[in-house]
Structures are given as structure tokens and as C-alpha cells.
Amino acid sequence: MTKHDESEEVSRAIVKIQAGVLAFVCAMIGGIGLFVMTAWLLIKGGPKVGQHLQLLGQYFPGYSVTWKGSLIGFFYGAIVGGIIGWIIGKIYNGIVGIRQH
Amino acid sequence: MLEVSIIGAGPAGLTAAYELSKLGLKSTVIEADHQVGGLSRTVNYRGYRFDIGGHRFFSKVPLINELWQEILGEDFLVRPRLSRIHYDGHFFDYPLKAFNALAGLGPVEAFLVGLSYTKAKLFPSEEETTFEQWVSNRFGHRLYRIFFKTYTEKVWGIPCTEISADWAAQRIKNLSLSEAIRNALFGSGRTKNGQIITTLIDNFYYPRLGPGMMWERCKELLAARGHETIHETRVEKIRHRHGRVECIYGKTFSGELVEFGGDHFLSTMPLRELIQALDPAPPEEVLQAAKNLRYRDYLTVVLIVRRETVFPDNWIYIHTPGVKMGRIQNYKNWSPEMVPDPTRTSLGLEYFLWDKDEEWNWSNDRLIELGIRECAQIGLIDPTEIEDGTVVRMKKAYPVYDQKYYENLAILRQYLETFSNLQTIGRNGLHRYNNQDHSMLTGIYAARNIVGEKYDVWSVNTEMEYHEESRVEKTETSKKKVFSKVGDTTLGDRQVPTRIVPATTASHISPDEIIEAVFAKLDPLALGTAVGIVSGLSLFLATIILLLKGGFVVGPNLSLLRHYFLGFRVTWSGAFIGLVEAGIGGFILGYLIAWLRNWGMRAYAFLLKKRAEAEAQRRLLDDV
Numbered sequence: 001m002t003k004h005d006e007s008e009e010v011s012r013a014i015v016k017i018q019a020g021v022l023a024f025v026c027a028m029i030g031g032i033g034l035f036v037m038t039a040w041l042l043i044k045g046g047p048k049v050g051q052h053l054q055l056l057g058q059y060f061p062g063y064s065v066t067w068k069g070s071l072i073g074f075f076y077g078a079i080v081g082g083i084i085g086w087i088i089g090k091i092y093n094g095i096v097g098i099r100q101h
Numbered sequence: 102m103l104e105v106s107i108i109g110a111g112p113a114g115l116t117a118a119y120e121l122s123k124l125g126l127k128s129t130v131i132e133a134d135h136q137v138g139g140l141s142r143t144v145n146y147r148g149y150r151f152d153i154g155g156h157r158f159f160s161k162v163p164l165i166n167e168l169w170q171e172i173l174g175e176d177f178l179v180r181p182r183l184s185r186i187h188y189d190g191h192f193f194d195y196p197l198k199a200f201n202a203l204a205g206l207g208p209v210e211a212f213l214v215g216l217s218y219t220k221a222k223l224f225p226s227e228e229e230t231t232f233e234q235w236v237s238n239r240f241g242h243r244l245y246r247i248f249f250k251t252y253t254e255k256v257w258g259i260p261c262t263e264i265s266a267d268w269a270a271q272r273i274k275n276l277s278l279s280e281a282i283r284n285a286l287f288g289s290g291r292t293k294n295g296q297i298i299t300t301l302i303d304n305f306y307y308p309r310l311g312p313g314m315m316w317e318r319c320k321e322l323l324a325a326r327g328h329e330t331i332h333e334t335r336v337e338k339i340r341h342r343h344g345r346v347e348c349i350y351g352k353t354f355s356g357e358l359v360e361f362g363g364d365h366f367l368s369t370m371p372l373r374e375l376i377q378a379l380d381p382a383p384p385e386e387v388l389q390a391a392k393n394l395r396y397r398d399y400l401t402v403v404l405i406v407r408r409e410t411v412f413p414d415n416w417i418y419i420h421t422p423g424v425k426m427g428r429i430q431n432y433k434n435w436s437p438e439m440v441p442d443p444t445r446t447s448l449g450l451e452y453f454l455w456d457k458d459e460e461w462n463w464s465n466d467r468l469i470e471l472g473i474r475e476c477a478q479i480g481l482i483d484p485t486e487i488e489d490g491t492v493v494r495m496k497k498a499y500p501v502y503d504q505k506y507y508e509n510l511a512i513l514r515q516y517l518e519t520f521s522n523l524q525t526i527g528r529n530g531l532h533r534y535n536n537q538d539h540s541m542l543t544g545i546y547a548a549r550n551i552v553g554e555k556y557d558v559w560s561v562n563t564e565m566e567y568h569e570e571s572r573v574e575k576t577e578t579s580k581k582k583v584f585s586k587v588g589d590t591t592l593g594d595r596q597v598p599t600r601i602v603p604a605t606t607a608s609h610i611s612p613d614e615i616i617e618a619v620f621a622k623l624d625p626l627a628l629g630t631a632v633g634i635v636s637g638l639s640l641f642l643a644t645i646i647l648l649l650k651g652g653f654v655v656g657p658n659l660s661l662l663r664h665y666f667l668g669f670r671v672t673w674s675g676a677f678i679g680l681v682e683a684g685i686g687g688f689i690l691g692y693l694i695a696w697l698r699n700w701g702m703r704a705y706a707f708l709l710k711k712r713a714e715a716e717a718q719r720r721l722l723d724d725v
Binding site: 059084091092093099 | 618620624639643650
């Protein structure tokens with residue numbers, strides 16, 4: 001029995017992603033990630049705080065590298081992350097479904 | 102009603118009778134000894150009980166575990182296991198532990214063992230056909246000589262250079278990946294269906310008054326159901342005609358010849374004796390094959406020691422050269438009730454012999470003297486502490502797998518299959534080194550075959566793991582093997598009552614289902630495509646949002662991505678280039694994530710298997 005055969009013996013199943021769960025996880029990563037990145041720059045301080053990060057304001061109306069902006073960023077990050085996670089989950093499951101049939 | 106005569110009241114014979122009683126068939130068990138239990142009987146000497154060897158009750162067959170519980174109930178104890186190796190005045194942990202072994206051997210020997218191990222790893226023997234080569238390649242020749250050679254040769258009486266490597270490799274080879282994972286994640290004490298059984302490592306089941314208690318109780322249950330067990334009657338002749346056994350003749354101790362009839366016959370007699378008892382005699386080739394089967398005999402010298410505790414182990418493997426005994430059992434540590442007086446200890450010194458060996462014919466007194474001398478020699482007891490002793494001899498305790506045994510067995514099997522109403526079961530009935538549980542299983546199969554099932558009793562052996570037992574359906578058109586699980590209620594097993602498990606702890610998911618889910622693979626193509634689509638669309642959207650918003654210089658920062666995506670600009674055409682290139686990049690990323698995750702899980706599974714194999718190697722003596 002080859003190693004490949006043996007691993008087949010352990011599990012022949014293909015993972016199905018729970019799109020809702022992946023959306024939630026990506027939302028948390030996106031939201032918390034943007035919040036932390038913003039807060040980190042604010043804590044570090046300096047003459048021009050977050051001059052690059054605040055470019056996200058182009059996509060997220062109301063977002064800026066401020067404490068208030070960090071909360072808004074959390075909201076946007078979570079929304080975008082959630083959408084990305086959900087779409088990845090749905091597309092993945094769709095392709096797996098097609099391939100299995 | 103069909104009547105069945107069963108030769109031998111050991112685990113196989115009595116289990117067959119028990120199963121037949123469940124199936125509503127009448128049986129009579131004929132036993133040569135005054136006790137039941139065969140190799141698993143418990144001998145009682147002045148209130149001191151002892152086994153013929155040590156019989157741990159451990160099985161991976163759910164059916165057998167249920168049967169043991171059904172027969173003994175609360176008298177079935179869970180006992181802790183401790184066994185060590187005695188070598189050259191030192192005790193070594195068993196299973197072997199590297200640090201403990203090296204510390205016990207002393208610095209010089211440890212260094213030499215290290216060198217030998219390194220040599221074995223760097224320059225292993227290319228040929229691996231003998232037990233010696235197999236073990237030396239894994240542990241080094243020096244460790245092999247210390248921990249494997251002496252004991253193995255004592256037990257089997259054959260030089261390790263003449264024992265096949267397959268015998269040692271069998272257990273390791275049979276460790277499947279899924280089994281290794283199941284054991285690692287859920288413990289070795291679970292069956293495939295998640296049923297909990299005691300672990301082989303630390304505990305085992307044991308009847309309160311020794312293994313014989315199981316079979317005495319089984320005999321009582323059979324008697325209560327009207328099934329007779331006849332003692333002290335040795336079967337000497339089996340009369341047959343036209344492929345059917347007609348009757349068997351047993352000789353009682355008083356010399357009286359008794360005839361037993363029946364519609365079916367089950368035999369646990371050693372195959373050699375069975376064939377020789379057939380009347381008319383089988384063809385010469387069959388007789389010769391039977392004569393060629395070899396057996397290893399076993400002798401226990403029991404010493405009663407005037408001491409409360411001699412050592413904490415259930416048994417000790419004696420590897421020390423210069424003493425003949427192979428193992429010492431401390432029956433009190435198997436169950437405290439094995440001794441009538443808690444201030445005394447009974448030890449069983451085990452000698453593995455051929456019946457032609459001179460020791461086999463020594464007087465009991467001479468053997469007891471030998472036992473006392475050897476125990477004192479290895480420093481276990483003071484000879485003056487010995488209060489009493491006795492000797493029990495067990496002929497044909499171990500069927501020997503010599504180079505010709507398989508060939509001989511095939512001839513006998515082929516001949517025996519010509520009988521329509523005779524089946525052979527048990528260790529000696531099949532000439533197979535089965536443990537008690539497997540012998541019992543052969544009895545159950547044989548009983549079920551009588552009512553029309555088609556089990557192959559010869560397929561039951563110690564290599565069966567997790568026991569999806571083979572059940573051969575012989576159809577008219579083909580002899581295709583169909584596998585089904587023993588333990589399924591569909592096979593008609595009587596289920597024992599079980600406690601209601603509280604809802605909070607009840608799990609309806611078997612370990613295999615959990616493993617199947619945990620080790621399920623990510624589809625790299627699907628994940629690559631999903632991540633690719635999302636990446637491409639994200640960059641496309643990010644670009645066109647900036648384009649739609651407009652401004653003096655559109656997207657100077659986003660356009661820096663051109664360093665990674667060739668041709669990308671924050672323009673309408675650039676948006677499509679970004680879509681394609683980010684899509685390709687995302688696909689590669691997603692594909693790699695899935696591939697790496699699958700590879701990691703596979704590597705983890707093989708790591709678990711390697712660990713299990715190493716563990717099995719360390720426990721090799723259990724199978725000797």
C-alpha cells in the first residue's frame with residue numbers, strides 16, 4: 001500500500017466549508033485587523049499618523065486614522081471580511097459539488 | 102433438535118457450547134481433565150490459585166468483551182498492569198524506555214549499545230529474513246542480544262536466527278494508518294464503533310479468582326440450561342463414514358469406554374491427536390502431516406513465599422542468561438484473592454520446554470529445587486522464605502510455527518474440510534497461536550456455522566484488528582468473500598443491558614466518523630478558484646471605485662501594485678488586467694493553502710503511525 005493509498009484509507013472525504021462560519025471568521029479577522037492596525041499607528045503617534053492607511057478612506061467612507069475611525073474601520077473590515085469569507089465558501093462548495101458529481 | 106458433541110472444555114469449546122445454548126441447540130462437552138478452562142484454567146493448590154501462564158482479559162472484539170461481562174459480571178475486575186524485564190541483576194521498564202534501559206546497563210554498556218544502535222541505523226542489514234536481523238535493525242545488535250534473544254529463545258526453543266522476520270514484523274506491518282490515528286486520538290481502548298475497552302497499556306480485566314473462574318461459571322450457566330460437561334474422559338477414537346463423523350469414544354480415568362453421538366462435532370483437541378484418533382485412519386500423507394506438527398510444552402513451578410510482598414509486578418520477563426526460567430508470575434498482583442493468606446505470596450516460575458527435554462521428566466521436588474535456586478540466583482527471594490511448592494505441566498501449550506507447519510496445516514485443513522459435520526476450533530484445534538479471545542471467537546463461529554452461517558474459523562487469528570471479521574458466503578456460483586461486522590445485531594448476538602448515558606456525555610459520532618471529518622481534504626482546485634475569483638474581483642472593484650471617484654491623480658498608491666502585476670494601472674484596461682492577474686495570484690495562493698494543509702494533515706497522520714509503530718516495537722515481547 002502506498003502512502004497515498006494509506007492516506008485515502010484514513011479519509012476519502014473532501015472538506016465542505018461552512019460559508020457562514022468562514023464569513024464570521026473572516027469578518028472577525030478583517031474587523032479586528034483593521035482596528036488593531038489603526039490603533040497601533042495612533043499609539044505610536046508621530047507627525048503624520050497613518051498617512052497610507054488612511055487611504056482606505058477612499059473605499060470606506062468615514063474611515064480615518066483616529067480613534068473614532070478605528071471603530072468605523074472595525075465595522076468596514078468586518079463587513080468586507082465577512083463578504084469575502086462567505087463568497088469564498090460558497091464558490092468553493094459549488095466547485096466541490098460540481099467535481100463530485 | 103440438533104445435538105452437538107464438543108471435545109474439550111477450554112475457552113473455545115465452552116464458548117461454542119454457550120453460543121449453541123443461545124441458539125437453542127443441545128450440546129455435550131467432553132473434557133479430559135477434572136477441571137474446565139484448558140490453558141485458561143486456574144489451578145488451586147492449598148487455596149493458592151494460579152494460572153497456566155498469565156491470562157490478561159483484553160480483546161478488541163466487542164462481542165468477546167460483552168460475553169466476558171455477561172458471564173462474570175461484577176467478578177470481572179479491572180487490574181493495573183506492571184511488568185518489567187530482569188537482566189543481569191537489574192530491572193528494566195517494560196515496554197522499553199531508552200533512558201531507563203541505558204541507565205540500568207551502566208555507562209560502558211550504554212555507550213556500546215549506543216554505538217551498536219547507530220551502526221544499525223547507518224548500516225542496517227540489507228537482508229531482513231530472520232527475527233535476529235529484524236530486531237537488530239531496529240534496536241541495534243547489542244540491545245537485541247540483551248532484551249530479545251534470550252527470552253525469545255527460551256520461549257520457543259529455536260535460535261532467533263531460525264525464526265522468520267515476518268513473525269516479528271507482522272504486528273507492526275498490520276498497524277494501519279487509520280488505526281494508528283484512532284489509537285492516538287481516542288486511545289487504544291476504543292473499538293471502531295467507539296466502544297470503550299480497557300487499555301492494554303495500564304490495565305486489563307481479570308476474574309476475581311483467576312481465569313478458571315470464567316470457565317467454571319460458564320460451565321454452571323451451561324448446566325443450568327441443561328447442557329452437560331463431562332470430565333475426566335479423554336477422546337481416543339472418532340468413528341466416521343462417508344465424510345461424516347458418526348460418534349466419538351472417550352475413555353474415562355477408570356478405563357471405561359464411553360460413546361458420544363451427535364449430529365455435529367466440534368474439536369479443540371490438538372490436530373495431531375485428532376487425526377490419529379480418526380477411525381478409519383486418514384491417508385498416509387495426512388497422518389504424516391499431523392505427525393510433523395510440533396508443540397512447545399510448558400511447566401510452572403509454583404513457590405509459596407513467606408513474605409507479604411516480593412515485587413510489585415504482575416510478571417517479570419527473565420532475560421538473565423544462565424537461568425532456565427522465562428517468566429515469573431506474581432499471582433497475588435493479578436488478583437489479591439489468588440492467595441488465601443495475605444501475608445504470603447505465590448510465585449509461578451515459567452519454563453518453556455520440549456517434552457523430550459530432561460527437565461520435563463524431572464520430579465516435582467527437583468523442579469522446585471531448581472526454581473528456588475534460580476530465584477535466589479537472580480536475587481528475588483531468600484531460599485529460607487519458601488514455605489511450599491508445586492509443579493504443573495501443560496503439554497502442547499504452544500503450537501510451533503516451524504518452516505513446514507503451514508504446508509502441513511494446509512494438508513490437514515484440506516482433509517478435515519471433507520467432513521460435513523466436524524469443525525476444529527481453538528488454539529490447538531487450529532494449530533494457531535491464538536489468544537483466548539480469538540479461540541472463543543472460533544467457538545462462536547463454529548456454533549453459528551451449525552445453524553447455517555458460513556464463517557471461516559481458520560481466518561480468525563491474532564492479526565485481526567478492530568475485527569470486521571471475515572464471513573465467507575459460499576454461493577452456488579461463486580465463492581466470493583463478503584465481509585460483515587461481528588457485533589452487529591443483525592447477526593443475532595444477544596445484547597447485554599447497558600446503562601443510559603447522560604445526554605451531555607452521549608456521543609452518537611463514532612471515532613472513525615470524527616477522524617473522517619478531521620482528516621477530510623481541502624480541494625485545492627476549488628479553493629484556488631474561490632480565492633482567485635475573490636482576489637481578482639477585489640482588485641477590479643478597488644480599481645473601478647477609484648476610477649469612478651476620479652480626481653487629479655487617480656489611484657497613485659493602488660497603481661504601485663504594478664510592481665507585482667505586470668501592466669496593471671488604475672485605468673479601465675488596467676482594471677481588467679488586475680482582474681486576471683490577481684485572479685491567477687489568488688488561485689495559486691488558494692491552491693497552495695489547500696495543498697499545504699492536506700500535506701500537513703497527512704504528515705501528522707504518518708507521524709502518529711510512526712509513533713504507534715515505535716510503541717509496538719517496544720512491546721514486542723507481549724507477542725513472544
